[in-house]
Amino acid sequence: DAKTTQPPSMDCAEGRAANLPCNHSTISGNEYVYWYRQIHSQGPQYIIHGLKNNETNEMASLIITEDRKSSTLILPHATLRDTAVYYCIGVVTQGGSEKLVFGKGTKLTVNP
Amino acid sequence: EPEVTQTPSHQVTQMGQEVILRCVPISNHLYFYWYRQILGQKVEFLVSFYNNEISEKSEIFDDQFSVERPDGSNFTLKIRSTKLEDSAMYFCASSDSGAEHADTQYFGPGTRLTVL
Numbered sequence: 001d002a003k004t005t006q007p008p009s010m011d012c013a014e015g016r017a018a019n020l021p022c023n024h025s026t027i028s029g030n031e032y033v034y035w036y037r038q039i040h041s042q043g044p045q046y047i048i049h050g051l052k053n054n055e056t057n058e059m060a061s062l063i064i065t066e067d068r069k070s071s072t073l074i075l076p077h078a079t080l081r082d083t084a085v086y087y088c089i090g091v092v093t094q095g096g097s098e099k100l101v102f103g104k105g106t107k108l109t110v111n112p
Numbered sequence: 113e114p115e116v117t118q119t120p121s122h123q124v125t126q127m128g129q130e131v132i133l134r135c136v137p138i139s140n141h142l143y144f145y146w147y148r149q150i151l152g153q154k155v156e157f158l159v160s161f162y163n164n165e166i167s168e169k170s171e172i173f174d175d176q177f178s179v180e181r182p183d184g185s186n187f188t189l190k191i192r193s194t195k196l197e198d199s200a201m202y203f204c205a206s207s208d209s210g211a212e213h214a215d216t217q218y219f220g221p222g223t224r225l226t227v228l
Contacts, residue, residue: 032215043116043203043219044155087155091215098215099145099168102155 004088006106012082014112018075022088025069032091033064034100035073037084044087044102047073078110114138116220118204124226125194133189133223135204144187145205145217146179148172155203161187194227201225 005023012018024033034049048055048062050071055062061074075082087105091098117136125131137144146158160167161179178190187206191198201224205217 034216038155041149041201041222043205043221046216046218049216099157099160099170100147100155100217101157104154 004090004103006086006088006103008104009107009109011109011111012075012078014080014110015077018078018082018108018110020073020075020086020088020106020108021070022073023070024088024090027068027090028092030092033062033068033071034089034091035060035062036087036089036100036102037082038087038105039081039084044100047086049091078108080110080112082108083110084108116204116206116218118202118220118223120223121221122224122226124228127196127227128193131191131194131225133191133202133204133225135187135189135220136185137187137204137206138208138218139185141206141208141218143167143207143217144179144181145207146189147203147205147219148200149203149222150197150200158189158202191225194225196227199225199227 032049032051035047036044038044048057048060050062050064064071085105085107087102089100119134144161147155149155157170159169159173159179176192180188201222203222204220207217
């Protein structure tokens, strides 16, 4: 699995877009980029994932660079409830049972 | 929306005692996992389980740990003789197979285990 690098912390004003970067320069061709978040000791929550194309769902957008060496998670209108630790994880999909390797993530603080 | 549930939310035990942590995965999921998070540290993988057997386990998952799917709905983690260093949040997760998001793992709220 690719080693991912994320900034340890970021701040964002409520209502503004939060852009969380992740570097994964060693990602392999069949490795997806997954994003999870953890709100203060709760269970990690799935946000979004992608392989090559940009993805959007009701929670966020994921922008993956053409060379796939980095990606950005975008929370379009951050709220106070988005304050959490965000994890970028490379996952080789095998149809199930692939363990997730969590790093330290980015602690996002959304300020009023 | 279906979710993973875990009981109890908090378990306090004496060192050397056995504990069983319980999880009810999402009903149509086939892959099950346990992770743990010691306070202030990273979430760590313990074990994955599929088709009634362990698929993968970490070096943390030693002979003191075991997992079981005793019936069609529960998935349990047993720690045979707890140690102080087993104090942590334990998270259960499950994922589907054959679906578009086959490897997307959905986590429960966790059980906080405190060993005294």
